[in-house]
Amino acid sequence: MSPAELPGRFFRSELKLVFRRRRNVALLTILGLVPVLISIAVKTSNRSSRGGSIFGGISENGLFAALAALLAVLPLFLPLVVSVVAGDAIAGEASTGTLRYLLSVPVGRTRLLTVKLAAILVWCVACVATVALMGVLAGLALFPSGELTLLSGRPVAYSVGLGRLALVSGYVVVVIAMVGALGLFVSTMTEVPVAAMAATLTLTIVSEVADAVPQLSAIHGWLPTHYWLQWVDLLRDPVRTVDISTGLLVTLGYVTVFLALAWARFGGKDVTS
Amino acid sequence: MSEEGLVAGSGAGAAISSIGLTKRFGSVNAVDGVDLDVPVGSVYGFLGPNGSGKTTTIRMLLGLIFPTSGSHTLLGDDFLTSGALALSRVGALVEGPAFHPYLSGHANLVRLDAADRSADAGTVKTRVGEALDRVGLSAAAAKRYRAYSLGMRQRLGIAAALLRPRDLLVLDEPTNGLDPQGTREVRTLVSDLARGGVTVFLSSHLLSEVEQLCTAVGVMSAGRLVWQGELAHLREQQAKQVRVETPAPDAAARVLTAAGLRDVARADAIVTATLGDADPEQLVTALVRAGVGVRGFAVERPSFEEQFVGLTGEGFNVSG
Ligand SMILES: Nc1ncnc2c1ncn2[C@@H]1O[C@H](COP(=O)(O)OP(=O)(O)O)[C@@H](O)[C@H]1O
Ligand SMILES: [Mg+2]
Numbered sequence: 001m002s003p004a005e006l007p008g009r010f011f012r013s014e015l016k017l018v019f020r021r022r023r024n025v026a027l028l029t030i031l032g033l034v035p036v037l038i039s040i041a042v043k044t045s046n047r048s049s050r051g052g053s054i055f056g057g058i059s060e061n062g063l064f065a066a067l068a069a070l071l072a073v074l075p076l077f078l079p080l081v082v083s084v085v086a087g088d089a090i091a092g093e094a095s096t097g098t099l100r101y102l103l104s105v106p107v108g109r110t111r112l113l114t115v116k117l118a119a120i121l122v123w124c125v126a127c128v129a130t131v132a133l134m135g136v137l138a139g140l141a142l143f144p145s146g147e148l149t150l151l152s153g154r155p156v157a158y159s160v161g162l163g164r165l166a167l168v169s170g171y172v173v174v175v176i177a178m179v180g181a182l183g184l185f186v187s188t189m190t191e192v193p194v195a196a197m198a199a200t201l202t203l204t205i206v207s208e209v210a211d212a213v214p215q216l217s218a219i220h221g222w223l224p225t226h227y228w229l230q231w232v233d234l235l236r237d238p239v240r241t242v243d244i245s246t247g248l249l250v251t252l253g254y255v256t257v258f259l260a261l262a263w264a265r266f267g268g269k270d271v272t273s
Numbered sequence: 274m275s276e277e278g279l280v281a282g283s284g285a286g287a288a289i290s291s292i293g294l295t296k297r298f299g300s301v302n303a304v305d306g307v308d309l310d311v312p313v314g315s316v317y318g319f320l321g322p323n324g325s326g327k328t329t330t331i332r333m334l335l336g337l338i339f340p341t342s343g344s345h346t347l348l349g350d351d352f353l354t355s356g357a358l359a360l361s362r363v364g365a366l367v368e369g370p371a372f373h374p375y376l377s378g379h380a381n382l383v384r385l386d387a388a389d390r391s392a393d394a395g396t397v398k399t400r401v402g403e404a405l406d407r408v409g410l411s412a413a414a415a416k417r418y419r420a421y422s423l424g425m426r427q428r429l430g431i432a433a434a435l436l437r438p439r440d441l442l443v444l445d446e447p448t449n450g451l452d453p454q455g456t457r458e459v460r461t462l463v464s465d466l467a468r469g470g471v472t473v474f475l476s477s478h479l480l481s482e483v484e485q486l487c488t489a490v491g492v493m494s495a496g497r498l499v500w501q502g503e504l505a506h507l508r509e510q511q512a513k514q515v516r517v518e519t520p521a522p523d524a525a526a527r528v529l530t531a532a533g534l535r536d537v538a539r540a541d542a543i544v545t546a547t548l549g550d551a552d553p554e555q556l557v558t559a560l561v562r563a564g565v566g567v568r569g570f571a572v573e574r575p576s577f578e579e580q581f582v583g584l585t586g587e588g589f590n591v592s593g
Contacts, residue, residue: 009387013388104363
């Protein structure tokens with residue numbers, strides 16, 4: 001394969017576009033500040049904390065700062081930052097008019113969607129990793145870092161705790177990627193990136209609200225956000241995998257549906273922007 | 274369509290050839306049964322008032338929108354069955370330039386090149402530099418696009434079309450937003466490229482651009498291609514006019530009508546008519562015999578402007 005055919009040049013260009021954009025850098029910075037602020041707040045408050053809960057565990061072991069931060073950003077802030085980048089994917093190129101030039105390069109519509117999706121996934125990983133890493137660092141700086149007691153069971157070594165945090169982060173990346181896939185689909189339907197972002201976030205919140213209405217319990221299991229907080233099962237000893245697997249499966253189903261919709265929609269779309 | 278028009282879809286020698294290309298937006302026929310034939314090596318002026326369907330046609334040629342009916346070939350390949358691969362040999366400027374505002378001109382071109390699977394990554398710096406140089410943007414290469422003036426943006430758009438050696442350039446209103454100096458530069462650039470063997474498909478609502486550049490033209494009016502062929506033929510085809518300047522226009526008009534001329538019209542001290550087969554010398558003699566004072570007598574072809582009013586049924590800059 002000649003260098004000209006090497007895959008990835010367009011992907012790297014896309015990553016640069018996402019990660020060098022000032023707005024996105026700002027979002028990532030704020031995400032990174034969340035665990036720091038939580039840690040400082042816990043450190044400076046003199047309320048005695050109890051073990052056995054994620055926020056309560058912070059003062060006993062700094063690793064809980066990372067977990068608490070993930071818990072805090074998952075319902076709203078993480079969907080927001082993922083919506084911003086995913087909603088921008090196609091709609092942003094359409095609104096600047098660069099979409100017509102990409103297509104006449106020719107970039108290939110499927111290839112463009114694939115590269116955009118890949119960049120969104122990298123963005124999801126970066127967001128979750130930022131929260132987790134900054135949480136670990138803030139925790140190390142302000143709190144003890146020895147053995148810790150997870151949500152149940154016997155105390156485990158800090159390294160075991162780190163492993164569990166990695167698993168939790170991975171699970172959060174997967175469930176938040178659903179928002180990315182949804183955003184990509186919505187992004188193919190408009191030339192206004194802000195509209196795509198808002199619609200993606202709104203749909204996510206609607207799912208979360210529906211999940212909180214007891215009268216709708218019949219459909220709860222089918223809501224894409226229903227299993228989001230299921231990652232606490234990864235902190236049990238032994239790990240409870242039943243609901244985690246269901247969560248992963250449901251997420252995968254939704255991701256597949258959204259990607260198929262995006263592809264079907266964009267493949268035959270008139271680009272008049 | 275005129276007999277002068279090339280036969281649609283005549284195939285091998287065509288850089289662009291379309292058959293019945295049609296695009297309907299709701300109830301509007303933006304483009305209606307257009308049979309383009311753009312000969313290889315030509316500079317083809319795609320003319321028409323604003324709203325006559327030029328951009329819509331170009332979008333279909335490039336695969337940005339899908340025709341309601343009809344098909345086309347690009348550089349000899351059927352567009353749909355060949356998977357639009359011919360596009361990598363086509364440079365395009367469609368409805369004005371468009372780039373990422375917060376990237377520099379240079380970074381924007383690198384980005385576009387990265388999207389091109391068949392472009393050589395090793396030579397991207399050189400090619401971007403050359404393209405910028407060619408449109409006179411080297412000095413502003415590192416500036417953010419948002420800081421570019423309208424003219425600089427247009428130039429960057431043209432530079433993007435020149436990132437790689439092309440067989441066909443599709444330029445939609447390439448001199449929009451350029452000052453007279455910039456317009457001249459674009460004209461020189463297009464002639465240079467054409468001399469180098471590139472086929473240029475150039476849309477415009479400004480006749481002056483086309484008159485000096487093009488070897489062939491297609492004229493759009495309200496979504497239809499109303500004329501297509503060599504520019505020289507278009508000129509010949511237009512009827513000659515006589516123009517008499519006289520203190521006695523009524524008498525002059527009578528004489529011209531009696532001589533069998535059609536379309537006799539008068540305005541103040543000027544009488545015009547279509548010359549037809551009449552002999553200009555005999556007309557002058559007839560006028561003098563009838564005692565009509567002749568201050569001026571001329572046989573002229575209508576200006577391009579007037580020809581297009583004739584073809585499109587409206588003034589040139591009027592939206593359709
Ligand atoms: N996306 C669209 N939706 C509806 N009508 C459109 C769209 N794009 C163009 N048109 C209509 O199609 C006609 C031709 O437009 P266009 O091809 O842009 O003309 P030109 O480029 O010759 O100025 C116009 O009447 C315009 O209003
Ligand atoms: Mg136009």
